[in-house]
Amino acid sequence: MNEARKTMTLERSLTREPWVARRGVPLALQAAQYAVLIVLALIMLVPFVWTVSTSFKEQSGLATATPQFIPDPASLDAYRTLSDRMDIPRLIFNSFFVTVVGTAGQVIFAAMAAYAFSRMVWRGRDTVFLLYLATLMIPVQVIIIPQFILIRHLGWVNTYQGLIIPSLFNAFGVFLLRQSFLTLPRDLEEAAFIDGANRFTVFWRVVLPLSKPALATLTVFNFMALWNAYLWPLFVARKAEVMTLPVALANLAGSSRYQGSVEWNVVMAGAVITILPILIAYLFAQKWFVRGVTFSGIKG
Amino acid sequence: MSRKFFALGIVVALVMGLVPVTSFAQDTVTIRYFNFTSSPDHLDDLAEIVAAFEAEHPNIKIETSDAPYGDYPTVLQADFAGGDPPDVFELEYQTFVNYAANDVLLDLTEYLDPDTPYYPRALDVFNYEGKQLALPETFSTVVLFYNKDLFDQAGLDYPTDDWTMEDARQAGLAITALGDNVWGIKAPITFWEFYKRAAQNDCQFFNEDKTESTINAPECVETVETMVGMLADDVMADDVEQAAEVSGDDKDFFLTGRVGMLVSGIWMFPLFEPAEFEWDIVVDLGMAHKGSAFFSNGVAIAKSTEHPEEAAAWAQFLTASETAARVRIENSWELPALDKPEYFEAYLAQTPPANRQAVFDSLNAVATLPVIERQTEMQDLIDDLLSAVVSGDLDAQSALDIAKEEIDALLS
Amino acid sequence: MAGNRGITKWGWVAFFLAPSLLGLIVFILGPVVYSLRLTLYDWNLLSDAKFIGLDNFRELYHDAAFWTAFEHTLTFIVLYIPSVLVLAFLTALLLDQPLRGRAWFRTAFFVPVVTSWVAVAVIWKWVFNPAYGLVNYFLSLVGIEGPAWLINPDTALYAIIITSVWKDLGFITVMFLAGLQGIPENYYEAAKIDGANRWQRLRRITVPLLTPTTFFALIISLINSFQVFEQAWLMPERFARRGASVIVGEIVDNAFRYNRMGYAATMSWVLFAVIFTITLVQFRFQNRWVHYDL
Numbered sequence A: 001m002n003e004a005r006k007t008m009t010l011e012r013s014l015t016r017e018p019w020v021a022r023r024g025v026p027l028a029l030q031a032a033q034y035a036v037l038i039v040l041a042l043i044m045l046v047p048f049v050w051t052v053s054t055s056f057k058e059q060s061g062l063a064t065a066t067p068q069f070i071p072d073p074a075s076l077d078a079y080r081t082l083s084d085r086m087d088i089p090r091l092i093f094n095s096f097f098v099t100v101v102g103t104a105g106q107v108i109f110a111a112m113a114a115y116a117f118s119r120m121v122w123r124g125r126d127t128v129f130l131l132y133l134a135t136l137m138i139p140v141q142v143i144i145i146p147q148f149i150l151i152r153h154l155g156w157v158n159t160y161q162g163l164i165i166p167s168l169f170n171a172f173g174v175f176l177l178r179q180s181f182l183t184l185p186r187d188l189e190e191a192a193f194i195d196g197a198n199r200f201t202v203f204w205r206v207v208l209p210l211s212k213p214a215l216a217t218l219t220v221f222n223f224m225a226l227w228n229a230y231l232w233p234l235f236v237a238r239k240a241e242v243m244t245l246p247v248a249l250a251n252l253a254g255s256s257r258y259q260g261s262v263e264w265n266v267v268m269a270g271a272v273i274t275i276l277p278i279l280i281a282y283l284f285a286q287k288w289f290v291r292g293v294t295f296s297g298i299k300g
Numbered sequence B: 001m002s003r004k005f006f007a008l009g010i011v012v013a014l015v016m017g018l019v020p021v022t023s024f025a026q027d028t029v030t031i032r033y034f035n036f037t038s039s040p041d042h043l044d045d046l047a048e049i050v051a052a053f054e055a056e057h058p059n060i061k062i063e064t065s066d067a068p069y070g071d072y073p074t075v076l077q078a079d080f081a082g083g084d085p086p087d088v089f090e091l092e093y094q095t096f097v098n099y100a101a102n103d104v105l106l107d108l109t110e111y112l113d114p115d116t117p118y119y120p121r122a123l124d125v126f127n128y129e130g131k132q133l134a135l136p137e138t139f140s141t142v143v144l145f146y147n148k149d150l151f152d153q154a155g156l157d158y159p160t161d162d163w164t165m166e167d168a169r170q171a172g173l174a175i176t177a178l179g180d181n182v183w184g185i186k187a188p189i190t191f192w193e194f195y196k197r198a199a200q201n202d203c204q205f206f207n208e209d210k211t212e213s214t215i216n217a218p219e220c221v222e223t224v225e226t227m228v229g230m231l232a233d234d235v236m237a238d239d240v241e242q243a244a245e246v247s248g249d250d251k252d253f254f255l256t257g258r259v260g261m262l263v264s265g266i267w268m269f270p271l272f273e274p275a276e277f278e279w280d281i282v283v284d285l286g287m288a289h290k291g292s293a294f295f296s297n298g299v300a301i302a303k304s305t306e307h308p309e310e311a312a313a314w315a316q317f318l319t320a321s322e323t324a325a326r327v328r329i330e331n332s333w334e335l336p337a338l339d340k341p342e343y344f345e346a347y348l349a350q351t352p353p354a355n356r357q358a359v360f361d362s363l364n365a366v367a368t369l370p371v372i373e374r375q376t377e378m379q380d381l382i383d384d385l386l387s388a389v390v391s392g393d394l395d396a397q398s399a400l401d402i403a404k405e406e407i408d409a410l411l412s
Numbered sequence C: 001m002a003g004n005r006g007i008t009k010w011g012w013v014a015f016f017l018a019p020s021l022l023g024l025i026v027f028i029l030g031p032v033v034y035s036l037r038l039t040l041y042d043w044n045l046l047s048d049a050k051f052i053g054l055d056n057f058r059e060l061y062h063d064a065a066f067w068t069a070f071e072h073t074l075t076f077i078v079l080y081i082p083s084v085l086v087l088a089f090l091t092a093l094l095l096d097q098p099l100r101g102r103a104w105f106r107t108a109f110f111v112p113v114v115t116s117w118v119a120v121a122v123i124w125k126w127v128f129n130p131a132y133g134l135v136n137y138f139l140s141l142v143g144i145e146g147p148a149w150l151i152n153p154d155t156a157l158y159a160i161i162i163t164s165v166w167k168d169l170g171f172i173t174v175m176f177l178a179g180l181q182g183i184p185e186n187y188y189e190a191a192k193i194d195g196a197n198r199w200q201r202l203r204r205i206t207v208p209l210l211t212p213t214t215f216f217a218l219i220i221s222l223i224n225s226f227q228v229f230e231q232a233w234l235m236p237e238r239f240a241r242r243g244a245s246v247i248v249g250e251i252v253d254n255a256f257r258y259n260r261m262g263y264a265a266t267m268s269w270v271l272f273a274v275i276f277t278i279t280l281v282q283f284r285f286q287n288r289w290v291h292y293d294l
Helices: A003-015 A027-055 A077-085 A088-118 A125-135 A140-153 A160-168 A171-182 A186-194 A199-210 A212-228 A231-236 A245-256 A264-289 B002-018 B043-056 B072-081 B093-101 B120-125 B148-153 B165-176 B191-200 B218-229 B239-245 B250-255 B266-272 B308-320 B322-330 B341-349 B357-364 B375-390 B396-411 C006-038 C055-061 C064-095 C102-114 C117-127 C134-141 C156-181 C185-194 C198-226 C230-234 C238-244 C247-257 C261-289
Strands: B029-035 B060-066 B088-092 B135-140 B142-147 B183-186 B259-265 B279-283 B295-301
Touching: A027 A264, A027 C064, A027 C102, A027 C117, A027 C156, A077 A264, A088 A125, A088 A160, A088 A171, A088 A199, A088 A212, A088 A245, A088 A264, A088 C006, A125 A171, A125 C006, A125 C261, A140 A160, A140 A231, A140 B072, A140 C006, A140 C247, A140 C261, A160 A231, A160 C006, A171 A212, A171 C198, A186 A199, A199 A212, A199 C006, A212 A264, A212 C102, A212 C156, A231 A245, A231 B072, A245 A264, A264 C102, A264 C117, B029 B072, B029 B308, B043 B060, B043 B308, B043 B322, B060 B308, B072 C247, B088 B093, B088 B308, B093 B295, B093 B375, B120 B135, B120 B295, B135 B308, B142 B148, B142 B266, B142 B357, B148 B165, B165 B183, B165 B218, B165 B259, B183 B250, B191 B218, B191 B375, B218 B375, B218 B396, B250 B259, B250 B266, B259 B266, B279 B357, B295 B308, B308 B322, B322 B341, B375 B396, B375 C238, B375 C247, C006 C261, C055 C261, C064 C102, C064 C156, C064 C198, C064 C238, C064 C247, C102 C156, C117 C156, C117 C230, C156 C198, C156 C230, C156 C238, C185 C198, C198 C261, C230 C247, C247 C261
Parallel strands: B029 B060, B029 B088, B183 B259
Antiparallel strands: B088 B295, B135 B295, B142 B259, B142 B279
């Protein structure tokens, strides 16, 4: 691509319009695309539908040889049992608090570190980045006991900080954001520096806004990981004041003590309660996935 | 924006964590009790027992916490590793040996009131090298469930307490013949069944001083062959067939009338209540002689506890008081390991099954669980080898030869 | 560039990196180093750890169960990663189109990702049921008698792979979508002006500019699939478990059920060495195929 086109591309890449890209696609192709998507979406959703429908069944209606999608009879038994046995509002609050604070912290720390790894040149940079990556390669199950001992020595068992702080430093986010930052055109940052901005301003006002898709992605992933976290809260949050949803629900499913008697409708009701907030969060994050980032105020 | 929120969040979190837990009056002692049996169905029952205890001991407060059965051992061990174990906690028998061997349990001999009416056998189970390292909390056993309607249809006499595996097999043949979706018996082929049948058949897992395994002796091979032999002639459904009928669950299998006999635990009684057919129980099947499973949960105290007297008082109340026994029995929350027939009258009166007496008759002949320090590994390897025999990859003798080698390695 | 030299530069590096790095050192690296030390010990969590030198490594070398699990894990990787990457790429292309109801489709693909493995395992056990399951039903329509999937040790692993692709598809698709949206529209417009057709645009613009994302997806998938665990733990029927044992399953068994933390740590570090080496190789080779811009 020659220089002129590159400049044009650069300028206009900032004012991309969504949804116009592929007009003029033949109708047959569009229909085929829809068909494939609908089939795939159904495959993705059928198990979830079964989960929801099971949560509305009665205990005795669970053992059927062929799976039933419509509960007959339908009942709120499972949800009633759940609310009897667990302090659901408190659990949801705890899960929300830990997840939101943890996600915010994770994303901020990861973004800052990713910036240092992608847009700054310093000795030892790649080695330290490799160190970050390396921490992803040890199975969590084997470092969880030393982590627990550390938390205990800090006196953080059964506290919010014990739940949140150790999970703030995850290399996954750093890796994802670094990759994203690396693809950004440097010219914008250079322009900002010339205008007199310092590094933080450039980070905050140029790099971050341009990385919205990646940031949104990371936010959703972190939200999901923290919301569903089980092993760490199992060790660290045993008291009702700080316990999170997944641990409480596992206690419930623990009625399968002797493998004989899992109350599937209750387990599924718990699953539904756990899945809904994340889906809602994802639907909101969808807005951020809109193509195109309008950036005002920079001249070519 | 998100930064402000984040900062606020951190501040809130730190503040909440730093606020000290409300302090108690000077002379109140708090005992932490960690367990797995109360969750999720019996939290109220445990609370009732705690309340009764606290009423009798106003200066002691019991703080309970629980974890799901599957994760319980892990969490308990993490607590020990972290240097801050609970004061009082439950232990299954097979994990008890590990804790006892590692010298982390308080010797309860001096705290034990000698008049407490524990089943002597149950007390022995938690006696390690002469020290009473835990108190028996509950016991349960495995019995033979049978579907009366199916037996009637096949024109058979109901099983009795004397039945052997062979008797069951004969009856099973007749029941299987009743139709395509009916089988004679479900007797699982797992470690938990094998150790019991082995004991019934005079098969020893180890030699006298547990330095070597003798699990490949002829009696043991015969045991495995008898167990696997139930699959022959379709007397017992294999996993694929069972999965095709219902969710693969033993409970559903019996409840939907697919099987004439089921070897399972007495904890299943409430779960089989909705059955639409008549059913009852007898003592578990035997081989050369009888020997029922005897499972027991114990309550132990951490050696490092700061309040041994109070902890021991709670442990004894939980395991042997009349209040605790009554609460357990009334709520079908396992059976206390107490030698007090009058407590069990209420239990015996409940139906189904009618023949609850069989539960206690089972205690007349008990199969001892072979336990070594590396217990879980032994159980896992036996399970794997048994499944290889079932799938036909190995014959019984070869499987047990391999078992012997691997267990010898565990013992060294 | 401002602040690009000397102390100011290191000041900035510290500013951006310190929170993350310090936390990583205290809460992750510390425990990681601890676990490395554990490989030389025998520790059952209840008593003090006993120093045993390299005995754990010697034992691991001869541990047939571990190497079988290793083999299963490799099979999983070889079949799972290409499948999920290719399918996710195609799905992302589809979902990037200006179709009506796009957001709902995208959410549909994300639902399996957020569903816990407990629920997924239960549901797919039914899907793979030999007599009544959907999979064997569809196979029978084509005249094939489906195997006993999760009940037969020989086929359990394949059922797990299929389920894993299903569950993770949305995860990787979202990554590719983010990458696709990072490609400036005008590259395509310029190419159209030049007369390139869809296929050429795909080959010459989309695929190359997506390589950073592909690289990321590949690395993350590799790191994660070497550590595959939950599905192999939850899905197979009892008798089929030995056919689907995986490395982390062995680690969990040893750490949490057999009380052999030292041995479990040893396994983890051997696994780490494998993952690290492979990742390093990927990073060295990335210059050959990863384009950060055209």
